[in-house]
Amino acid sequence: MTRHRVDLAGLGVDRGGHLLLRRALAPLPLGERLQVFGHDPALRVHLPAWCRSEGHRVESPEPDSESGLVAVVVRGEGHDGRWAGAGRAGSGRRGEVEKAPPARWGLAVRGARLEEGGPEPYFDLDDRDLVWAKVAPQLYAHAAARQWDPDTAVAWDEPFSTPPDVEAAVVQVMTYLVENEQVALVVPARFLGRVHPHFREVVQLLAVQVADEARHMEVFTRRALLRGDELGSSSVGGRASLFTLVEETDFTTSSFLLSVLGEGSFVNLLDFLVTHAPDPVTRRIAWLAMQDERRHVLFGVSHLAEQSAADPKLRGRLRASIERRSDALRDTVGLNADVFDALLLLSAGSWHPEEIEAGYARVQRLRHAMDEGRRRRLERLGFPADEAAALSALHTRNFM
């Protein structure tokens, strides 16, 4: 006698009844019988058709309209085999990542049960030691929580007045910032699609970083055009320096040059503007961008410090990358003279010789602070102090 039964009542296989059938059949051993009851008028036709496509067999009993017994289904293997060799794409636990996730895991969620077979997309950044940082999940959460709306985070209509020359200096600095932000957006965006999705939090973090840079481009452009409709200048030297960053295809050296050295120096520059910019709008947007940039720097420093601790040869490669970049930029003039002068004037606030002298001293202090910061971060990556000082001095005069 068959003991297993399922009652579909008035439900048809065409309207979801297959779910009840599947649930009833799943635990049965091969060859076991399931009595199916129900009174959907098409059930007698649909049930065998469904079973056939699912790899089960139907034994048709004598029609029994009184009990509602429609058929007896004999459990077949059906599609069970789909999950026969299925393992998991790593662990689902927070922040637990594998050293070398295989290509076939590529498009599956980390920790998902994986049907065997299918495409094997190649993500070349697939080594935990290369891309992962323990702080990545935390940094991502932090970044996601601190996204701001350029339209409401800044009081764009706050009244202020700056002398025309000082305003022109602000416009020049903003133009330079946007140019740099553009590159800070493009560089991580290019790596984004190369990181194995197993390192989900790194992908998310880079994505938010790209979004951060998009906002930075927006607010600096908006400030540049707040009082006029002309932007400042863009020099060959500045673009040549940025181009060496765009050209870098190695994730490790790229994040070293861009985040550890470039964005690190950028933080000093933004800090300078927070303190010395002549108007509240510039001070505010510089402060907002600085918060984001600190995260970008922190991620770069964190994953490179972990990598450097595991691989003593890394520092040699990093040193070579600074030297290479310095060589490539040997014949360029470095920072746009207009930018340097604009920073000076902007912080001086007037043409008065004493103010100019004070402004000059501030810009010198900024350069010093940038150098100090770079040395500190290089030391965090394990460079001895004297080497850190030498390498910091080789960093591009273009700041980023």
Next chain:
Amino acid sequence: MTEESLLLGAVAYDPKVVAIWTGFRHWLREHELPFDYVLYSNYERQVEDLVAGRIHVAWNSPLAWVRALRLAAAVGRTVRPLVMRDTDRDLTSVVVVRAESRIGRASDLDGRSVGVGAVDSPQATLIPLAHLAALGVKVEVRRFDVGVGLHGDHVGGERDAVRALLAGEVDAAVMLDGSHLTFTREGVLPRGAVRILAQTAPYDHCNMSVVDLAPADLVDRFGSLLLGMAYEDPAVRPLLDLEGLTRWMTGRTGGYHALDAAVELFGFYGPRGELVLPEYSP
């Protein structure tokens, strides 16, 4: 060709057929069976070539199988079904009417119009019409000839017949049981719009037909490789999914009597497998 291959014929009723047989070819050759395939635009030429030995095996519709038997017998050859899909066993067809129709029993269809699939569709024309004829019902047949020569592999005719039924252009329509389920799920058949009036007895569908001219060792190897294809194997599963089966089963001949009787009844083929129906031109 430098080495003898087992040559299979299949009908290109859909572009996916190329993916399917290219996939099988790759897999079979990986398993050291010299194997190749050719595609036909219709089943008639395929089955003629099978019996003539120009191909060794044919992935045949049930109607092509019925004809292969007749063609082979006429020239003293034999054909047999080597394997079939698990999903090709015990199909049925149904006759449906509009829910509000006064037609309550099959006999009420006498003198009424019935929408059917293509002239050569076993499931949507030949078998269900023979079923009605056996019940003594004489109907006026409205054919929806889509994909003639494909032996009903193209489901378009069944769909058109259903639309005609819903539009009130015919009094009944016939289709495969699985098509009824599909059409209901898709909403082609709105819920409660039609009623199932009659259902045929179960019959079998496609099979892998072999002619006795084929190299026996290659055929044996082909058969055992197919029967050994396991759904668990990720290299094989996409092919089985695409071809719509969970496993190959040994071929059987017992499920084609209803179709053979229908072919006889409507004079679809001559006794030696000749194409004799004037309105059938694949």
